[in-house]
Amino acid sequence: MEKLKTKNFLLVLFVCIFSLTAFAQNSKKSTLTGTVIEASTNQPLEFASIFAQNEQNKNIISGGMTNEKGKFSFDVPSGNYYLKIEFLGFKTIELHNVQVQKDTNIGIQKVHDDTQMLEGVVIVAEKSEVDIKLDKKIYSIGQDMLVKGGTAGDVLDNVPSISVDSEGAVSLRGNENVKVLIDGKPTGLASNIAEAMRILSAESIDKVEVITNPSARYEAEGGAGIINIVLNKGKAAGINGNITATAGVPKNYELSGNFNLRSENFNFYTTLGYRDGKTEGYSRNNNQYFDQAGNTTQFIDEYKDNQRYRQGYNALFGLDYYITPSFTWSNSVNARRNTSDAPNTVSYQYYNSDREFIYDRNRFESRNSSRNSVEYTTSFEKKFKKPDHILTIEGTISQDKSTDDAHINDVNNHLNTSSYEKNNSKDDYLEGLIKVDYTLPIGESGHFEAGYFGNFKKTNNAYDFYNQLNNQWINNPNISNTLEYKENVNALYAQYGNKITERINYMVGLRWEDSNIDVNQLRSNDYNNKKYNDFFPSAFINYEITKSSSLSVSYSKRIMRPRGRFLNPFSNYTSNINYFQGNPNLDPAKTSAFDLGFTQRWTGLTLSASAYFNQTDDTFEFVRQIAGTTDDGTPITVSSPINLSTEYRYGLDLTANYTPFKWWRINGNFNFYRTETRGDYTFTDLNGDNHTQNFDNNTFAWFTRISSKITLPYKIDWTMNGMYRAPYNKAQGKVIGNLSANLALSKDILKDKATVSFNVSDIFNSRKREMETNLAQSFSHSEMQWRGRQINLSFTYRFNQNKNDRQKGKRPNTSNGDSSEMEMM
Template sequence: MKRLKTTKVLLMLLTLMFGITALAQNSKKSIVSGTVVETATNLPLEYASIFAQNENNANIVSGGMTDSKGHYSFEVPNGSYYIKIEFLGYKTIELHKVAVNGDTNLGVKKVADDNQMLDEVLVIAEKSTVDIKLDKKVYNVGQDMIVKGGTAGDVLDNVPSVTVDSEGAVSLRGNENVKVLIDGKPTGLANNIQEAMRILSAESIDKVEVITNPSARYEAEGGAGIINIVLKKGKAQGINGNVTATVGDPRNYGLSGNVNIRGEKYNFYTTLSYRDGKVKGYGRNNNQYLDAKGNTTQFINEYKDNNRDRESYDGTFGLDYYLTPSLTWSNNVTVRRTNGSAYNTVDYQYYDPSYVLQYNRDRIENRKSDYNSVEYSTSFEKKFKKEDHKLTVEATISQDRSNDMANISDINDHLNKMSYERNSNNDKYKNGLVKVDYTLPIGKNGNFEAGYLGTFKTTTNNFSLANLTGNQWVTNTKVSNILEYKEQVNAFYAQYGDKITDKLNFMVGLRWEKSNIDVNQLVSKDFNNKKYDDFFPSLFLNYELDDSSSLSVSYSKRIMRPRGHFLNPFSNYTSDINFFQGNPNLDPAKTNAFDLGYLKRWSGFTLSASAYLNKTDDTFQFVKRIAGTNASGTPITVSSPINLATEYRYGFDFTLNYTPFKWWKLNGNFNFYRSEINGDYTFTNFDGTVEKENFDQNTYAWFTRITSKITLPYKIDWQVNGMYRAPYDTSQGRAKGNLSANTSLSKDILKDKATITFNVSDIFNSRKRESDTYLPQSISHSEMQWRGRQINLSFTYRFNQSKMNRQKQQKPGNGDGEQGGGEMEMM
C-alpha cells in the first residue's frame, strides 16, 4: 500500500508538471527572431530583454530573452510592432513600425556601452546573481553583496536548493547525499567539505554550479547531485585586478586580491588572501534520563560556550601558455595555511528526579590547530579544426596536513576534585588525479564524448586520548587508534547527444567505475577491504515547447561512498557525555534519480520547476543512542551514521528570477519533499549489551529562500534575503523550524572604480539548529549555533576594471571548472 501511495503522489506530480506545460503552449503565430551582440567586441549578449508591443492594439504584448549565443525568438500575431532591446549598462535600441506578416528576422543588432570607457579597460557583466538553465543553476558570487567578507559556507547558504547547517554539512534539496567539487575536481578541500566551508573565503569564489541530475560525464558520486565551486581565475586581456579589504564584528579582518596579466602567448593570474577572525557560538543539550519503566532518574543540562580564533593565508598562482593557436598548456598551484585556537567551556548542571539542583561540573578546553595544503594541477587542451572538437588531459596532485591538540580540565564540585585529559588528532591526506576528456561533434547537431578519470587517495588519522594519573599521562587505549583510508577509483564514460527533431533532442551515456577501498584501524588491527564495480547509465530528453520554454526528462544512477568523519570512530571530546562517532563499517549508498524539469523565460522573468524522485539503497542515517556511562557514571549519548535499507525521496523544486523594474531584482527558491525510510538497526553498547531499534519514518519537509536587490537613490544597492526551514519529523524525534535573514548596502565610488559594502549576516541571531530526540532511555532538547550575528564592512578597488559592463574575453580551455567542458547543454 505504501508503494501504491508513493506511485499516486508521483503521478500527481507528473500530471501537474504536464499541466503547466499545456498552459504554456500557444497557438501558431509568426516568429520574430534576431541576434544581439556588443558593439565593442561583437560578442553575444546573453540575457538581453526584447519587448514587443502591437502599435494598433496595446494589449498585444510579447517578447523574449537572448540565450548564450545572443539569439532570441518569440511568437506574435501579424501586425505592426514597437520593439525595444535593452540590457542593464547598455544603450536601449528602439524599433518602430516593424511589420510582421510571417516569420521575421531582425538580423544582428549591436548595443553600445552606456558609459565612456578607455579601450584598455576590462569590462565585466552585471549578471543576475542566479542564472537559471534547464540542467543546472549558476550562482554568480561576485554580484552578491551579502557574502562579502564571508566564507564558502556563507556562499553556499545563499545558493538556490542548497542549505548549509550550523556545523558546515551541505545539503541539496534537503539531502546531504551530495558531492561537492572545487574547480570540477574531488581534490584537496573538496574531500573535507565542512572544513572547506570555514577556510575558503567568499572573495576567492567566482561562481557555484548546482547540477541536480548529472550526466555520465561527471563522477557518479553524490546521490542528490553535484555542487561545483569554481574559484576565480584570470581571463581578460592586459593587466587588471582588484583588492578587497574587510573589517567586521566579531573580529573579522580580511585582505584579498587578484591580478591577471594576459599577453598574446600567455595568461598569468593569481589570487591571494589573508583573514584573521573570531567566531563565537554555543551549544545546549538538556537531557532527561529514564529507567526501564519510563520513570525519570535524573536531569543533566549541558551548555557549551565556544570561542574560536582563526588566521588563514591562501594563494593561487596560474599560468596558461598558448603553445600554438590550437594547443594550450595550463598550470595551477594553490597553497593554504590556517592556524587556529579555541577556548571552549562546558557547564553541566545535575538535577535529581524532582528537578532539584544537586551540583555543577565544569569542563574547560584549550585547543590549538593548524592546517596546511598544497595542490598542483597541469593540463593540455588540444583543439582540432572542427569547432568544439577537442581533447583535454589533466593531472593533479595534492597534500594536506592538519594537527589538532586539546588540553581539558574537568572540575567536579560534587566530588571536590579536578581531573585532566588531553587529546590529539593528526591527519595526513594525499591525492592524485588523472583525467582525459574527448569531445567530437558529429553531423549537424550530434556530439560524442568519452573519457577516463582515475582518483587515488590516502588518508591517515592518528587520534590519541590520555588522562593524567598521578604525575603521568596514561593513554586511553579504548579510544586511541590510527585510521588509514585508501581509495582507488578508475572510471570510463561515453555519451552521445543529438536532435531527433527540430524540437526534441536527447543525450544517453554510460559510466563504469571500479572501486578498491581499504578502511584499516591500525592499532586495533581491524582491516576492512571493499572492492566493487558498477555501471552508471544516464538518459536525458529535452523538448523545446517554443523558443522560450523547454521540458526535460532525465534519469541517472548515482553512488555515495562514505569517507572522512563518517568513517572515523574517534572525534574530539569537548563534551564527554555527548559526542559524534564515525562508523568504519559504512557501505556506499546507491541512488536511482529521476527528474522532470520545466524552464520558461519571459521578458524579465525566468521560472525553473522540477519534480524529482530518488530511490536510495543503504542510505546513510544519523542516529543517537545511549552507549554506556563515563567514569562518573553519567550516561553517554553518541551520534553516528548508519546504513538503513531504503529511502524514497520525492518532491518539487521551484526557482525563479524576476525583474519587475530596472531598479529591482528578485530571486526565489522553494523546495518541498517527502522522505520515506524503512529499516532496523542493531548495535552493541559500550557495556556489551545488544539493542535493536526500528527506524521506519515518513516525513514532509520544505524550505524557501527569497532575495531582493533594489537600487536606491544615489545608486545605492540594497540587498536582503531571508530563508525559512520548516520543522520536520526525524526517525528519533523532531527538528525545529528556523527563520533567518541577511542584508547589505553597497555604493560605487571613485568614478565606479571602487565599491564600499556594509552587510549583516544573521540579522536576528536566529540561525541555529534545534531538535528534540526521544530514546527509550532519555528525552533531550538540543540547540547548536556555530556562529552568531556577523557585521562586515568591505572596500573593493578595481584597477583596469569597471563593474557595470560585460566581460570581453573568456579564458581559453576549460575555464568554467566543469569536467571536460563541451557537454551538449540541454536547452
C-alpha cells in the first residue's frame, strides 16, 4: 500500500510539473473527450481521474476529471497517447496508442468493481455514504451499520453539520431555526420534528439532504436552511427487495422490509415496518433558591426516571405509471400508527438553606399516547422534447391524529398526604399541499425555472387538566384550553441561471410568499390573526477554479414561522415545578444568510469548507423564569420561547471525506461559530410582578464529529464515530460540553445476499444535555437524557438486489424539489 501511495503522489507531482512544459513544446492542441460509466449499472461515474501521457515524449502529461454526467474534456498536444482511467474501488482502465491528431472522442469506457484480496483484507468497492457538494450534503444510510435498529434521530445525528439533542431538537450548524422536510414536503410528521425523530425508524430512510442556503425554488421557511429526509422507495429494475430484523437491549424489536417491482410501464414499491421497543433515560434538576437579598432559602433536587414503551407500524405503497416515455403519473400512500406507555416517577428532595434534608415528595405518572397519520400524494411529470424541459404538478393531503392522557398521583411523605391529577390532550392535524414546477432550458447553458407552492394546514389541540376533589374530577380552567392554529401560505417563484464563461456560472431568483395565520385560544376567546407577505431573493455565483475545485458565493433571505409546541401555552405537568410553556404571541423570525463555499477534490479526498453569516431579526430565544409558587410555596420555573430583537451568527463549517486506502474511509466535520444576541425581555409572573432581563450575549461554540470505517479480514466491516459538543455560554447560564461515541460491526454472509450487523449507540452512556441556569431568584443544574445506551443485533436479507445497488434505471425524483434545478454548486 505504501508503494501505491508513493506512486500516486509521484503521478500527481509529475502532472503538475510537466504539464506546462508539454504545452510549451507543442503549440498545436486537440481536445480529448470521452465518457466513463459503471459497467454493472450503466450509471455515469463522477470525479473519475483521467491520466494522459505522450508515448513518444514522456514529459508531455495532461489529464482531467469526469463531471456529474461522467464526461471529461481536456486539451493535449497532437501525438500518440497512453491513457489511464482511475476511480477508487474500481479496476483501472489502460489504453495504449491513442492517436490524437485532431479533436478525439474515445467513446464510452466502462469500469468494473474491483474486488481483491490484499494482505488478508477483503476489499469491496463501495459508494461513499456522504456525497459533498458546495450547496448541500447528501447522506446515504443504506450501508450505515451505526444506525441499524435506530431512529431518525440517530440518522440525523450522524450527518455532517447536524446535531440532535437529547430532547429531539434538530439544529443545523448549531442553529435550531431549521426546516425539516420529509420527501420534500412539510408533512404533518415534519411539523413535530422532535416526535418524528422518535417515531421514524432508520430503516425507513434512504438518504438525508442538507441544504444550507436554499435557492428561491425552495420554501423560504428555515432560517438555518433545509433538511430533507428521503424515505425508501424502490426504483431498481425487475423484482427485488430486502427484509431486516432487529433485536436490541433495552427492548427493541423491529421488522421492516422493502419490495420493488419495476417494468417498462410501471414501478411499484412498498415499505412495511413494525417496531416494539423501550427507551430508558432520565432528567435531573438541582435547584437552589434565593430571597431578594440574595441569601439561600432552600434547595430542591428533582429527579425523573424516564421510561417509554413504544409500538409502531408503518406502511408505504407507491406506484409510478409511465403513461408514455415522456409522461409519468405517480401515486403514494403512507400510513403510520404508534402507541406508547410511559410510567414515570418524579422524585423531589427538599433541603433547608444549610442543605439539611427536610422531606421528600414523589409524583407517579402513568402516561398513554397514540398517534395515527395517513398521507396521499399524486404527481404528474411531463418531459418535453428538449432535454431538461419539464413540467411537474404535485398534490398532497395528510391527516394526523394524536392523543396523550396522563394520571398523576402526588405523594407528600412529610405531610403523609396524596393528591390526584389527570390531563388529556387531543391533537387533530390536517394539511393540503399543491406544487407546480416548470423548468425550461434557454440557449446552450441557460436555465429558467418558475412555479407555485400552496400549503394549507389546520391544527386543533384540546388540553384539559383535572384535580380530584372529594372523589370527583374538577376541570382546572386556568390550565385547560383549546388552541386552534391555521396557516395558509401561497408562494410564487422564478429563477434563472446561465454561464458567464466556461468556468463561471450564476443563478438569481425571487420568491414571493403570502402568509395568513390564525392562533386562537378558543375557550378564552383570545383570537390572533397575522397577515404578512414578503419577497425572498436568492443569488448564487460559482467559479470552477479547476476540474476538481470550485468556489461559490450565495445569498438568500429566509423566514421561520413558529408553530406546534412553540405556540401552545399548555403542556404536560409531569413535573409541577419545572415545565415548558409555549407562547401564542410569537412572531416569525427573518434571516438574511450569506455563504462563501470552497470544494477541492483529490483522488481519495474531498474537502468542503464554508464560511457563513446569518442575521436574524425577532430571533427565538428560550428563557427560564420563576413564574409563581405551588400551594405549598415551592417556586415554579417555566421555560418559554420569546422573540428577541436581533441575532448575529457567523462561523466556519469544514467537512472532509478521506480514503487513505481502499479498506479505510474517514469522514470528518468541524463547525465553529460565534453568536451575538441583543435585546431585553419583560415578563409578568403569576403574582402580577414585572421583571426585565437583558439578553445581550456574545459566545463562541463549536462541535466536531469523526467517523471511521475499516474493512477487516473475513469480510468484517468495523465502523466507529465520535462527537464532541464544546461548552458555550447563554444569556441565562451555560451549556456543558458533551462527548459521545457509537460502534458497529457487520459481516456479509450467504454469498453476500445477507448482512449481520451489531451496533452500540452511545457506548459510554454519555449523550445528554447538561446546562446551568442563573436567575435572580434561583440557580439550577439540569441534565436530560432521552435515551441511554442501546445495543442492537440486525439481520438483513436481500433478494435480487446487490448490496451496493445504485438504483439502475432510476428516474428523477420530482418530490424532492430539486431534481431539475441547475446544479450551481
